[in-house]
Amino acid sequence: MKLPLSETRRGKHGRKKSQVWDHFDEETMGEPGYVRAICKTCKRSFAYMKDYRQSGTSHLRRHLLLGTCQRNLQANHHSNTGANLHLHQKQARAKPYSNSISFDQVHCNDKIAKMIILHDYPLHIVEHKGFIDFARALQPRFNPLSLNTVQGDCVAIYFREKQNLLNLIDGIPGRINLTLDLWTSNQTLGYVFLRGHFIDGDWNLHHPILNVFAVPFPDLDGSFNQTIVTCLSGWNLKGRLFSVLFDKLFSNETLMGSMRGLLSLKNPVILNGQLLRQSCYARVLSCLALDSLWAMQETISKVQKKVQYVKSSKSLEERFWKLKQQLQVPCKMNLLVDDKNKWDTVYHMLVAACGLKEVFSCFDVYDHPGDTMLLTMEDWKQVENLCACLKLLYDAAKTLTIQSFSTANLFFPEVSKLKVQLTEASQDPHCCCLIMSLQEKFDVYWRESCFILAIAAAMDPRYKMKLVESTFAKIFGENAEPWIRTVEDNLRELFLEYSIIQVLPFTETNFDIGNKNMMKTDAYQEVSLDGFQGVSIDDASIFPVEVGLVEDELSDIEFYISDFTTNQEFKSELTKYLEEPLEPNVQEFNVLSWWSINEFKYPTLSRMASDILSMPVSTLSADSIFDTEIRKMDSYRSSLDSLTLEALICTKDWFHCESKPFDVSHTLVKMKY
Known part of the structure; x- marks a missing residue:
């Protein structure tokens, strides 16, 4: 039985107070004063009145607006007129996100620029009719953008983000590792991707693209060196490089020789130049x-x-x-x-x-x-x-696809494992012909990289020198001792250089003086092992000394080095680290967290560890590891001016680095192979 409307909800002018009653009927349930509202479409029953006390109509309105009623769904699909439109308008006015908020064109432009950067959309998408119609359907007051406007917005975002990254780099306590990757194009130009790898003060690993620039290709010329210098200056990296990893595409001997000399003049020469490498593992x-x-x-x-x-x-x-x-x-x-x-x-x-x-x-x-x-x-x-x-x-x-760029301590066991496997497979008569040629080529990479990777492995407190010793014993048997000793000498030489840097004020002159005097120690010996010829030291060609050095300054440094090499207190930090018990080899171990906790215990060694652990072994990102060809810049990007191209590529990389922080947990190195 229906309750007469006149007895319940009619206003002063005879109208129902709520228009929801156009979609609901009232029905008494058993006794007077107990009334429920029944949806005319889906016949669903809702509480409305009990003991003549009304429950209101908000829950009835929600039934219509939230789309649970099929009639309302169809109405929203085909039309926004009549009572439904009125209900939607009232609901919109009640919500904080409504048309009452003023439209901000500048904010909208910024979001469009970020969208273009993140998803590689062409800049001229903003002039496409489909995009304009879509944007105006969302916001009728949207003002279409020109290509020049959105291009300027993208570049502005680039400069803003670059300043943030520059502030981060300026504040890191350690040094920077660089990788250079080369892309080709349909033109006589190649594109060099200069990427930095470093660990910040909170022991987080970063690997942003710093610069993208065009070079003549395939004939790289002398302007390449100058471009590199300009890029390094723009990031305040003078005297702050730890290692540089090139691709084999930069195999021009003249170019590499001049590049090596250029870096030697402006950066401390560490490990006799062994950290300028030309072998990308991938x-x-x-x-x-x-x-x-x-x-x-x-x-x-x-x-x-x-x-x-x-x-x-x-x-x-x-x-x-x-x-x-x-x-x-x-x-x-x-x-x-x-x-x-x-x-x-x-x-x-x-x-x-x-x-x-x-x-x-x-x-x-x-x-x-x-x-x-x-x-x-x-x-x-x-x-x-x-x-x-x-x-x-x-x-x-x-192993290179797990993370685009992992900490360097993980790769010595992996590279060594492959060397052992190739050696064992070469003994198989069924595939020895194929394997032996691969083994010969891989040994070239092994000899160029094994000492550097071994030093990185020694910075893992789960293994220290034990992993190096067992690996070399596996590979070289009775001849392993000279290889192990070379790694130990390199470690102590590197620690000595860091100790000098910690004590002396940072100047380019002090770096040159320190490197000059490093040659007076016996840390480096010429090594010839299993066909490997080590690099001997040449004072004049490798360590340039500026004319007019103050004699007293040189004497002070010589005195410090002499004191350092004879005083057990200075040597104890590295020695103590190597002699202390190994950390448990658990899956949750995080090498960067360990060094963060022990930073004050090993102030000098931790600084050295941060530079070594951030050292890359590949110039390629994870999605390019299995590529069979050099990556190619598409025609659209090649048509952009150099600043816009760099802005789009670098800023996208920086945004992705922000959204995907590096995680070094759950990394377990297996010593058995």
Whole structure:
């Protein structure tokens, strides 16, 4: 029974006080004074009156506005007129986020610029009719932007963020590591990506792109050096470089020689220049993988064609899997079509094909009885041997994809593990021919990098020199002692240099004097081990000394060095660290957190550790580790002016670094291999 409206809710002029009653009926429930509201559309019942006391209509309005009623959903979809529109307008006025808030065009422009930077949209998207219509549908007062306006906004954001990064770099206690990566283009220009790697005062690892600049390519000229110097000056990095890692693309000897001399003049020479490297670990692995694939190109091409044929139609693929079930082949992998630009996809394709070789053999007989491109059992055996070789390289490269740039202590065991695996695989008569050529090329990288990586491993308190000792013993057997001693000498030499820097005021002159006098110690010896020829010291060519040095200053430094090398108090910090018990090797161990906690216990050594641990082994980011070709700048970006290009690329990288802080926890180094 319906309650007469006149008895309940009519105003002074005979109207209902709320328009929700256009969508609800009232119904008494059993006894007078107990009334419920029934939705006319969905028939849902709501409390309204009990003992003649009303509950109000807010909950009825929410039923309409929140879309739980189908009638209201349809009404919102097709029209915003009548009572529904009136309800929406009242609700909007009641909420804090409403049309009553003034529209800020400047704020909107800033958000559009950030959107373009973050998602690589072209600048002229703001002039597209579709974008303008969309923006005005959201906000009718939106004023369309010109290309020049949004370009200026992007550059302004770049300068703002650059200043923030510059402030961060100026405040770090340690030094900077650099990597240089090269992209090509359709023009006679290459693009150099200069990236910095450092640890801040709170022991957080950073790896921002500092600069992007164009250079003549493939013929790099002398202007390259000057551009590098300009970039370093712009970031106040003079005298603050710890290491520089180049790509093999910068293999011009004249260029590298002048670059080495340039850095030696303006930065402290540490470890006799060993920290100016030309070997990117990711590139080395990719080159080895491509060499392996090239050696079996004909057989791989057969497999590719077979896979492509099966994947060319749904009916063929269904027939292939039906045959697999009939043959009861246990392989659970799916067929994959490879991407020629990623060598890991070729590896995965070959592994899956090997697991399904029986199916392919029967499928060929059934589908292509006269095919001259059939894969023989010998072909499949070659593919299996190739997969075993590629697996070693794939597993090694996979460690670089966990994090774009990890702390350097993790890589000595990984690189050493691969060396041992290649050595053992070279003894296998089935794949020794393929492996031996790879082993020879990898040994070049090993000899260039093993000492630097060993020093980084020694900065991990879980292993210190124990990991280095066991690894060299595994590789060199009875001849391991000279290699171990060289790492120890390098550690003490480096610690000595940091100790001098801690005591003396920072000046470029003091760095030069300190480096000059470092040669008077016996920390470096010429090393010849297993074909490795160490670098001997040449006073005149490597350590330039400015004319007119004050004799007293030189004498003071000589006195300090003499005192340092004879006083146990100065040597105790490094010695104490190496002699103390190892930390437990647990999965949750965070090497940066450990040094942060022990920073005051080891003030000099912790400064040295921060520079070493931030040292990169690859110039490539995680998404480029398996690339088979040099990255190429697209035509649109190549058409931009140098400032805009740098602004878009660098700022995007900085935004992503802010949103994805580096995490070094859950990293467990395995000593067994």
